[in-house]
Amino acid sequence: MQGMMTVFWKELADDFTSKRFVILFLVVLLAVGFAIFISVQAIDALKEAVTTGTHFVFLMLFVPPIDLPFFMRFIFFIAFLVPLIGIALGFDAINGEKSSGTLSRLLAQPIYRDSVINGKFLAGVVTIAIMLTSIVLLVSGIGLNIIGVAPTAEEVLRLMAFIAIGTVYGAFWLGLAMLFSIFFQRVATSALASIGVWIFFFFYVLMFAGIIASFVAPVGETQLSQLQNAEVQIMLMRLSPIQLFEESATFVLGPEAITKMQYLQLQAQAASKFFTPAPLSFGQSLMIVWPHLVSLVALTVICFAISYAKFMREEIRST
């Protein structure tokens, strides 16, 4: 425990002062700034809605209730960039210390080997959490100034839930990057492997999901076939941590937002006249998000289990 905390504090300092983190953080700020600019304009256009008070006005800063291409949305930027930060913080965690020759000395100290992995992981997770928190605070500050509406208690809760989900999401990528840093001896290889997985989930899963779904459940004339096709597609996409994050973040931040699948479900229900549109309560949102979160945690745990199995008994030779 002592050992883990020592590693944690050192790594935390390293993470925050590392150039790669500073660079990525600036990139994130730029993207978020852009998203907020769009939101603020949208909210201006929706002034009456704002004043009627039936909406989560403050959350509109993050999830503007307008038709936007997906790549201009706040949640997309976070979904896109947080993996890069997780990877940047973890891709050389172990093999970097191997090639610099410090791992030998580190593991010759009277500490358990897992305290090295745990300490580094924890430091990365805390870094990601702090980063997300400061982004949310920054946006909130700007928002407060511009739209002049304070967040309600529920909105604060939802924002906190968003930070938690984002941190879990980042933790997965960090865990994955650290896993590669244990498996590959060369830093360049582990970095590429992590980026490869990121690209795979980001682009290929979407493509494959569409293709596979059109085979398994081809879209026909009926609404039911459309629904089934969408369901298959969504199921496949949920294999991707990116999809898990995007969906849960959307549910938590945008109680009124609906996913493609829900939209179709709602349409189907509307056809049978059971449809009553109402925003989801915080509890309901969490209920929907819960399995997603569990999946993300499970993926992270799998990365960790494999990392342990490999690292705990590995030979540490400084070459």
Next chain:
Amino acid sequence: MSKEPVIEAIELTKTYNGLKAVDKLNLRIEEGEIFGFLGPNGSGKTTSILMMLGLTEPTSGTARVCGYNSTREPLKVKNLAGYIPENVGFYDDLTTGYNLAYMARLSDIPEGVIKQRIEEVLDTVGLKGMAYRKVGEFSRGMRQRLAIADVLMRMPKVAFLDEPTAGIDPRGIRQTLDLIARIAKENKMTIIMSSHQLAQVQRICTHVGIMQKGKMVVQGLISQLGREFLGGGRFKIEVRLAGVAAAILEAIKQVKGVVKVDRPEENLLVISSRDDVRSQIAKVIVDNNGLLEQMNVVSYALEDIYMKYSVED
């Protein structure tokens, strides 16, 4: 067998894909010994050290440090042992002081004493006032000194030094090794040190072992090995005469202390003796009307022993 050895290896074996890197190594190193671990490249020195430290698992056999099994109780072993790895590395963009403090914290040295210890050990290894310099700016030799400082922070009971003088200049090697020897003596520290610097090993080590293809081919007190090498005596005296008569040969053999007399050349005698008997021999030769051309004491060098045992195939 009354005293428990500080380092003990029993039938220690490590196999890499069928290749025996270390083959049934047996070793006993007792308190206060400075053990020079010699052998050609790839003979298994580093592998043995890694197994003794619990940084790699033996294929079979056991290693113990102060009675603790290195595989099963690695933390206890690491609590007692200091280690300088073969290619020692530091966090280059952090300061010397931070590098030392980090490892010290990991080995539970109280925060209050760390700062003072850093000043002390840096002074000891000749890096005084460098606590705030980044290690990235250090030369190879300075890093090696820093590695020694790192070990000294904890003042362990046992130190495993894998080529601690690699990359240091000749004067630096002498200073460093003298330092190691002095510290070991003052603190009753036991040291196992792999090295290719035979002359230096001979100077500071009490014991040596020579590895050859994973096997320990010779091992023992350095003075003992030297004696064996010199043919049983402690001194080897070479005598060159104008002509050797049988009487002279016989007379020399009778001198008290002489163990053995060889005659590798017509006019050259090689005498192995327990004492320095040069004057007696000179007298015997003169008494027997021999003409003495040259006489000198040959001292053995560890290098000769090394060359004898680490034969190439």
